[in-house]
Amino acid sequence: MPEKIGPGKPDRYMQPSILMALLDGRSHGYELLQHIGEYGFLKGDAPPGMIYRHLRQMEEEGLVASQWDAEGSGPAKRVYAITDEGREVLDAWVGYMERQAASLLGFVTRYRERTGG
Amino acid sequence: MPEKIGPGKPDRYMQPSILMALLDGRSHGYELLQHIGEYGFLKGDAPPGMIYRHLRQMEEEGLVASQWDAEGSGPAKRVYAITDEGREVLDAWVGYMERQAASLLGFVTRYRERTGG
DNA sequence: TAACATATGTGCACTAAGCATCTATGTCAA
């Protein structure tokens, strides 16, 4: 399970961002697009194609579960919810992110000490 | 110049690690291999092929400069030194890493508040 | 002289990103 997190995955943190957003309740791709930027890991908006691919891959891995929702206005939505396994993976991600933050701050400190800036 | 740093580059931070190590003085690939793990961004050792490719690409970009050193024991080494441009890029990296650490800690805090753990 | 450590590289398969594009559906205004 811990092989699912951490590098070599890039530092956009799409997966934990999606899982985190789903902690607040079920949602669908198009809606998630507009919220996962809040965490500060994306420059602009996430490319739309990206999030759908992530969601489907995460469903294959059992981290989220989806069902179609044709209610409401507009076209049908594929609505996702986080699973117990998703919660575990998110927890592991948070641990990794904490360690990563510590490494980053250590690096920054080391640099400032050397350059006196 | 700021396009050279940040995502989509992965979070192994090879480039800033190499530049940082070269702040302490000129060095060569094989030696750098054994030191850049100290910063905490690599699981085990960096794959040897990786570092040589990075060094040559960084030389193309003008961040480091090399010359052959046949002195001393063992085979000749290609010894690298950081350039002024390399120093600027490292400085930009450090700024990026500081912001990244802040985002990470923000994410972690948000998670802990939600889950109470 | 064969094994080993040092030192630098190349080749290939795989993954993920980035971007453009495509499909479909519902809404609303001219």
Place this chain on the structure above:
DNA sequence: TTGACATAGATGCTTAGTGCACATATGTTA
């Protein structure tokens, strides 16, 4: 009533970067 627009989901293609195995060369030492 049809054409524009917003919503929603998905695919195709190119490129970048990784990971791993392997190749090459030189000096040291048993």
